Amino acid sequence: MIVMERLMKRFGSVRALEDVSLTAGDGRVTGLIGPNGAGKTTAFRIVYGLLAPDGGRAEVDGVDVSASRMAAQRRLGVLPDVRGLYPRLTAREHIRYFGRLHGSGGRALEADIDDLVDRLGMADFADRPARGFSRGQELKVALGRALVHRPHNLILDEPTNGLDVMSARAVRDLILDMKARGHCILISSHIMSEVAALCDDLVIVAGGRVAASGAPDALCAQTGAADLEEAFVRALVHAGEGAS
Amino acid sequence: MSGWALRLFWVFAKEARDHARDRRSLMLALIYPLLGPLLVAGGLALAGKTLSADWRARAVEVPAVGLEHAPALAAHLAQHNIRATPAPPDPREAVRAGRAPVVLVIPQSAQGRERFEADVITNLGRVDNLRATARLTEVVRLYNEDRAAARARAAGLPDDYARTVTLNNVNVAQDANIAVFFYNMVPPLVIFMIFLGGVHLAVDTTVGERERGSLEPLLLAPVERGVLLAGKALATLAFTAVTTAVNLFAFKGFMELAAAGSARLVEPPDWTVFAWIFVLSIPLMAIAVALQMSIAVVTRSMKEAQIYLGLLPLAPALPGMVMIFSPLTLTTANAAVPVLGQLLMITKLVAGQGVDLVPALGASVTTLAAAAGIFALAARGFTREKMFVLG
Numbered sequence: 001m002i003v004m005e006r007l008m009k010r011f012g013s014v015r016a017l018e019d020v021s022l023t024a025g026d027g028r029v030t031g032l033i034g035p036n037g038a039g040k041t042t043a044f045r046i047v048y049g050l051l052a053p054d055g056g057r058a059e060v061d062g063v064d065v066s067a068s069r070m071a072a073q074r075r076l077g078v079l080p081d082v083r084g085l086y087p088r089l090t091a092r093e094h095i096r097y098f099g100r101l102h103g104s105g106g107r108a109l110e111a112d113i114d115d116l117v118d119r120l121g122m123a124d125f126a127d128r129p130a131r132g133f134s135r136g137q138e139l140k141v142a143l144g145r146a147l148v149h150r151p152h153n154l155i156l157d158e159p160t161n162g163l164d165v166m167s168a169r170a171v172r173d174l175i176l177d178m179k180a181r182g183h184c185i186l187i188s189s190h191i192m193s194e195v196a197a198l199c200d201d202l203v204i205v206a207g208g209r210v211a212a213s214g215a216p217d218a219l220c221a222q223t224g225a226a227d228l229e230e231a232f233v234r235a236l237v238h239a240g241e242g243a244s
Numbered sequence: 245m246s247g248w249a250l251r252l253f254w255v256f257a258k259e260a261r262d263h264a265r266d267r268r269s270l271m272l273a274l275i276y277p278l279l280g281p282l283l284v285a286g287g288l289a290l291a292g293k294t295l296s297a298d299w300r301a302r303a304v305e306v307p308a309v310g311l312e313h314a315p316a317l318a319a320h321l322a323q324h325n326i327r328a329t330p331a332p333p334d335p336r337e338a339v340r341a342g343r344a345p346v347v348l349v350i351p352q353s354a355q356g357r358e359r360f361e362a363d364v365i366t367n368l369g370r371v372d373n374l375r376a377t378a379r380l381t382e383v384v385r386l387y388n389e390d391r392a393a394a395r396a397r398a399a400g401l402p403d404d405y406a407r408t409v410t411l412n413n414v415n416v417a418q419d420a421n422i423a424v425f426f427y428n429m430v431p432p433l434v435i436f437m438i439f440l441g442g443v444h445l446a447v448d449t450t451v452g453e454r455e456r457g458s459l460e461p462l463l464l465a466p467v468e469r470g471v472l473l474a475g476k477a478l479a480t481l482a483f484t485a486v487t488t489a490v491n492l493f494a495f496k497g498f499m500e501l502a503a504a505g506s507a508r509l510v511e512p513p514d515w516t517v518f519a520w521i522f523v524l525s526i527p528l529m530a531i532a533v534a535l536q537m538s539i540a541v542v543t544r545s546m547k548e549a550q551i552y553l554g555l556l557p558l559a560p561a562l563p564g565m566v567m568i569f570s571p572l573t574l575t576t577a578n579a580a581v582p583v584l585g586q587l588l589m590i591t592k593l594v595a596g597q598g599v600d601l602v603p604a605l606g607a608s609v610t611t612l613a614a615a616a617g618i619f620a621l622a623a624r625g626f627t628r629e630k631m632f633v634l635g
Contacts, residue, residue, distance in 0.1 A: 048464050051629055070466035078464045082457035088265040089258075100254040101465035103247070129265075145461065 001026055001061055001184050002047060002153055008055030009042050009208075016042040017053075018208035024186040024201070026152070029179050031199035032188050035236065039208040040188045041081060044155050047186075048078050060153055074102065077151035081158050081188075083142040087131035091122050094130065095144040102149035109148075116144040121170065136167035143174070153184040160194060172198060192229040202228075204235045211239035251467045255475025259449055260482055269444050273483050276440065277491035280433040285498035288426045292506030304379050307331035307338075310350035314360065317350070317387055324383045339365050345376040358391070423509040424595070430495055431590040432564025434488065435583070438525055439532045439557035441487025442480035446536035447549045449476040454631065455546055470623040473541070477533050477619065484529045492518045517593050524593070524604060527611035528560075528586045534615040538622035541631055563587060579603035582611040 002024040009017040017039045024030035032040050045051040047058045049069035058065040060072040085094060092113055099109045117126045120140045125133065130141060139159070146154070159175070160168040175198055179185055189195050195202065196216050203213045212219055212235040216228050223238075225231035263269040308328040311318045321328060328348070332338035335347035346366040354360035362384075366377040389407070396405035404410065450473075453459035462472070499512040536553055543549040560583045563572075567587070572578070574592055579585040585607030589599045625631065 050460065050463055070468070073464060073466040076464070078461070080457075080460050080464070082460060084453075084456060084458035084461045086262055086458055088262050093261075097254065097258050098461075098465055101251060101467050103250075103466075142461070 001059075002030075002155070002186050003059040004043060004047065004056070005058070006056035007043055007046055007053050007058065009039075009046060009051060010054055015208050017046075019056075020203075020205055020208065020210055021056075022203045022210070022213065024153075024184050026184045027179060027182045028200040029175060029185045029187060029198045030201045030203065031195045032186060032203050032205065033190075033195055033232065034205035034211070038205045040205060041157060043205070044078075044080075044157055044186075044188065047072075048076055048155060049073055074149065075151055075153055077146035077149070077154045079139075079142055079146050079154075079156045079159055081161070083138045085130040085133065085138055085141055088129055090129055091126045091133075091137070091141045091144065092117065094141050095148050098145045099148040104149060112148055112150070113144075116147060120144055120174075135162040136164060139163060139167065139171070143171070151183075154178060154186065156185065156187040158189060159187060160189070160191065168194075192227075192232060196228045204232060204239075206236050206239040209239070211235045248468060248471050252471050252475045252478070255467070255472055256478040256482075259445065259476050259479035263445055263448070263479065263483065266444075266448075269448075269483060272441060272444050273487045274490055277437050277487050278494045280437060280491065281494035281498040284426050284429050284433065284495065285502040288423060288499055288509065289502035289505055291422045291426065292502060292509045303327050304376050305329050306346060306348055306376060306380050307335070307344045308348040308350070309335060310352060310354070311348065313352055313354040314350050314362075316391075317384070320387045320390070321380075321383060324386070326380060326383055335365050339367050339373075342367070342370060345370075345373040346380055348380060423503060423512075427499070427512060427594050428567075428591065430594050431587055432561045432567075434491055434495070434521065434525065434590065435528065435564055435587060436557045436561035437491045438484060438488055438528050439535075439560055441491075442484040442529075442533050442536055443550075443553045443556075445476075445480040445483050446533065446540045447546055447553060449479065450537065450540040450626070450631075451543050451549045452546050459631075469627045473537065473623050473626045474619075477537050477622075480533045480536065481529055484533060485526075488522060488525055488529060492522055513594055513596060517596075520593055520599070521590050524586050524589055524599070524608070527608045527615065528583060530615035531582060531611050531618065532556075532560075534618035534622060538618050538625065541622050541625040541628075560587070564591070567591060574599075574603065576603055576606065579607045580610045582607075582614040586611065 002022075004020055004022050007017045007020045020039060020043050022030065022032065032043065034040055042051065046053045047060065047065060049065050049072060052066060060075045063072045063075065065072040089097070095113050095116060096109065099105070099112065104112065117123055120143055122137075122140050122144065125137055130138070133141070156175070159171050163171065172194065175185055175187070187195075187198065199216060201214070202216055202219055204211045204219075212222065212231075214222065216231075219235070220226070220228060220231045223231040223234040225234055303325045305327050306321070307330065309331040311321075311328050318328065331347050331349075332344055335344070335349060338344040339347055346364060349363040349365060351360065351362070354362070364377065364380060364384075366373055368374065368377065392406040393403040396403055399405075450459075453462065463469075496512060496515060496518045503509045503511050535556060539552050539556065540549045543552060563584060564587050571591070572588060574588040578588060580603075585603065589604060589607060592599055
């Protein structure tokens with residue numbers, strides 16, 4: 001379970017987060033959505049221990065991230081928006097490196113790598129250096145890297161950004177499969193159809209604050225919108241973001 | 245191996261493997277360190293060639309004006325292998341412009357006279373003029389001595405009657421000094437290479453990772469930030485050590501080949517000296533890597549880091565270049581100054597003087613302590629949010 005409690009973060013005079021709270025439960029997909037610059041990535045970065053909040057707190061499975069960053073990171077698998085691969089390492093070497101940093105090793109790690117290569121469909125490029133990988137291939141490696149230590153909680157920032165239809169569908173299937181196994185999944189996406197299809201709970205942020213939250217159907221009902229995209233826009237207008 | 249030590253090892257192993265596949269890192273580690281030794285050995289070979297040839301036996305062409313007015317001098321010059329050639333129309337301008345190395349001007353008033361004045365027009369600002377000028381003045385000096393002796397004999401006096409001091413030039417070190425001059429270039433060049441060898445790794449594994457966007461995923465792994473930076477620093481240190489070893493190996497090998505070409509050049513220091521230089525350089529490598537890391541983590545881009553780190557090797561190498569011309573003596577006090585201590589000791593080693601253990605240990609301790617302090621600052625810089633958040 002991932003909990004954000006009244007998160008605040010400023011960068012100089014810029015208020016990135018004013019007051020963001022959410023709870024992402026186990027066995028559920030929670031969507032954190034909002035316009036560009038709303039504070040989604042900043043909130044994620046606080047949860048995975050990259051940024052320290054100026055106010056509030058973040059927890060992963062009850063572990064306070066600020067107090068025990070490494071313990072929280074062991075429970076988290078993260079797919080950041082920037083995939084950031086090493087061009088001279090192969091896909092398999094990427095996954096092995098991160099597995100080792102998480103404390104895995106030996107035959108167990110190699111078996112996990114083989115399993116991920118199989119599950120993510122990486123067999124034909126697993127032993128090639130990452131230079132020249134397609135965006136889909138990059139995403140698969142980044143996912144393998146995020147999953148190698150079998151984390152209970154997942155944060156996926158724009159998981160299907162730039163992918164073709166088949167790759168995007170494969171990622172969505174993986175998310176639903178992880179959800180079915182009881183994992184806690186927190187995602188961010190600009191694709192409303194994807195959010196509607198995947199998310200059990202939604203939190204809409206605008207200007208560093210929570211503008212609306214609830215299940216997709218409940219949000220549509222609250223705003224009187226026919227679909228989620230319209231509900232999203234109305235929530236932003238209500239929060240004073242839509243006019244800009 | 246404890247948890248953090250294992251994590252340190254995996255970061256080190258990844259960076260070492262990654263950069264062993266990188267052309268730029270390999271160039272810096274294996275090719276660049278050959279350039280300084282090639283340059284020094286080339287100069288040494290040239291000096292050896294010059295020394296091995298008997299320059300007194302070789303003819304020198306000297307443009308001359310009015311030599312027909314002093315036939316005895318002309319005959320003396322010819323006898324000593326100085327071949328007079330027609331002088332250019334404006335001797336001063338020709339010498340100044342480098343079209344003639346030197347011009348001998350005999351005035352018309354010298355015609356038929358025993359004593360006369362002559363001009364040697366030269367430009368000693370040009371090194372290549374030195375030999376012709378020195379040879380001409382030496383032969384004219386001999387002519388004067390011959391004539392003076394002849395006049396003394398004619399007057400019934402001893403040959404050396406007009407000579408007050410007979411100066412015998414006994415320069416036993418002349419040939420050795422030329423080689424030593426080149427060997428003295430080794431310490432600053434080795435130090436320059438130590439501060440250059442790991443630059444690409446230091447930049448690529450820190451600010452480079454940030455620019456590529458791979459630092460953020462890396463920081464999601466449960467690894468202490470200090471351990472992460474230390475693993476990267478160790479990989480940088482390993483490449484610096486390889487660079488230094490190649491550099492020293494090349495210096496010894498190339499200089500030995502160059503010195504072998506001339507029996508008159510003193511041999512370069514033996515392998516033991518180069519092994520000691522490597523050992524003394526280990527604290528230097530540590531401080532070089534610490535400085536590289538501390539600069540790399542506070543810069544905003546790879547370009548900015550490369551500018552600063554490209555200048556970094558000059559700072560410790562400059563005192564060494566100055567010391568080629570103005571040597572500084574090693575004392576217990578200056579041995580304890582980080583970098584300077586090693587420079588002085590390496591210079592002593594190259595000069596064949598050996599190094600005492602106490603100043604060597606003192607220099608190592610102070611330099612390693614300084615390296616640790618600088619690395620602590622770098623590790624602190626590595627925890628800044630600005631270091632790893634793009635945008």
